[in-house]
Amino acid sequence: MMLSDVMEDYLKVIYQLQQETDDRIKTSEIADELDVTSPTVTSMLEKLEERGLIDREKYRGVTLTDEGETVALEIVRHHRLLEAYLTEHLDYDWSEVHAEADRLEHHISEDFEARVADALDQPEVDPHGSPIPSADLEPPERPDGKSVVEFTEGDVVVVEEVADHDPDILSYLSDHGVEPGVELDILEVAPFGMITARASGRDDPVSLPEDVARHVRVTQPAELEQ
Amino acid sequence: MMLSDVMEDYLKVIYQLQQETDDRIKTSEIADELDVTSPTVTSMLEKLEERGLIDREKYRGVTLTDEGETVALEIVRHHRLLEAYLTEHLDYDWSEVHAEADRLEHHISEDFEARVADALDQPEVDPHGSPIPSADLEPPERPDGKSVVEFTEGDVVVVEEVADHDPDILSYLSDHGVEPGVELDILEVAPFGMITARASGRDDPVSLPEDVARHVRVTQPAELEQ
């Protein structure tokens, strides 16, 4: 199946939106994500439907077919492998890799993908803690943990994933010790959703506005579960 | 200046054709190289002329302006740095890197370019022996040496560059020891241009059809010059 870069982008964002909602994905959500207008999305969705990559119910949004999901997983695998490679071997900071990976993800061969995976020893997560789809492109399990917004004052959690793409936010977070693997003491949850926490081994607290916090996935250490 | 990938490709091939001919570059030469029809080339040349990237005389071919040459050098730099990086750090064979570099050359950032160059310690040639344009994109000197087709039986030469892109030809050549840096004894020049030679330290001779040989640039070791 010969797909354009643009089609691949649509499938990727549909996949990623599907990871956070369970609902069918709406035209306008895709339009927002890709920075195009809704008529543009509608016409692309028609093409993707024709090719059997999505199921579409007019006016009600779309879901990926298995085939569409496989394509999306391929792109996501490319993206996350690239992110891992860039931080590991080209000295990029985790806050910078997203844009570069976005540029490259559509343009690497299967061979390149395999060599990068080898160089990294078949990694399972990228620098943000996001799981890298396996080479067989089987849909991965839903990862452990929940968004940090579901916890409250006094909870102690471990950061698993920071699923944000904005380099400014990411470098702010890493400046304050918020990275995958770090333990977080939740100090306060403000009424408007902002979470204040302290990373282990740190003096300075860090505050996460709600929309940032929503993308921070954490687990609770076993011995502290309620 | 925001150029499309396609425009960059045109500038790159004009540059490369210009390296081998001194003449103005003809529509049909570009068409051959890019595998498109001549009307397609004509219309693209009009656009490149409008943007001041080429000088065009209708029916007489084009040359790059300084600005066009700078763009071309940027792309060539990307391409050759990528080729070097792929062989050096991702275990590619020199015969395989061309296609991958072609895929990626338009899609890397200045930052990526700089990091790759750092990782390779500012290399000056790619795995085929082709000079890598420097970061300032000044037009490089014409490299030493001449095509091996200009030599005859009994000459001893050193391979400087194998400017071919076909993986089959390249791996045939490296199987027979023909690689940059290798010394070659020219055994025979057939009337139809085929050159038979032996790489130093080898028993098996190797024959290069004329169109292959034309792309093998060599120098004569100083002590043997005539």
Place this chain on the structure above:
DNA sequence: ACGCGAATTTAGAGCGGTCTAACCCTAAAT
């Protein structure tokens, strides 16, 4: 100087991806 063959350009069309403007459907509120 002329004509002819080869190459180039012009003319016009098509496809992919995008847009704006206009219209239509859905779902929620009354």
Place this chain on the structure above:
DNA sequence: ATTTAGGGTTAGACCGCTCTAAATTCGCGT
């Protein structure tokens, strides 16, 4: 059951890049 606000879709246009077919120009050979 009706209305209505908000989003979705249709219609029609445009741009970039490509093509084929037709017209033009070049330059060589006589």
